[in-house]
Amino acid sequence: MVENNKNDEKPEVKEEDQKKEEEQEEVEIKTDAEEPKAKFTFRCTRTDKCCLSRGPIPITFWDLELWAKNGVVANFLPYLDVYNKPNGGIDLILKPLPPPPKEGDEEKPRDPFGGIPIEELLDVKCPLYNKENKECLVYDNRPLSCRTYPLEFDGKNYTVVDVDCPGVGEEGMTKEDLKDMRNTAKQMFYELTRMRIALPVLTQLISQKVMMDLMKQNMEAMSKMSDEDRSQLDEILKKGQEPQPE
């Protein structure tokens, strides 16, 4: 459930950005649909459409810091994944939960995230949305991306990424609300940029470290092998290199 709440923790906003925001009281929003520019008003109607079909929610350092501060990182770990996007980028995401198997499809317990390529899960429910109770299970710790949806900032313009969101066009948004939402959208842009710069470096470093540790473990295991075990292993490796019959 995505809603801006005045009591929620607000992301920090740089002073110079704040000044510019104050000079510009209203914002014209460019939509994806290239429709004529319209003044943006929004009020979350709690229909939860976004939580049901938003696809992978990008996670930023701001979220990780919030979760660490609130002692809830471990609760999120099972749902986090690294998504290699088709355009070559990498995002840390909340991995979408596949729909439950249809009746008679599968009897035994399954790994909820296992086996299904992420590309097939891009348009399904957020794993942290409880459909029966219609509520976000982590509302106080929900990601920054959920706090700014459906408004995004790309470094230059604000965009409504879901013009069909039922809250778009709803009356009742004050200037203060709009300013808060713009600030959150900007913060999301900065935080996502930070994460997208850091993540490829971190994943490379971590996989190198894992490889080195594995090699070290293998070498240690081999050094403890008897001569007999070692010659058996040599035989197995030799067989593996022989050409296989077609």
Ligand code: SF4
């Ligand atoms: S984390 Fe919560 S608010 Fe965000 S998409 Fe999931 S259920 Fe909705």
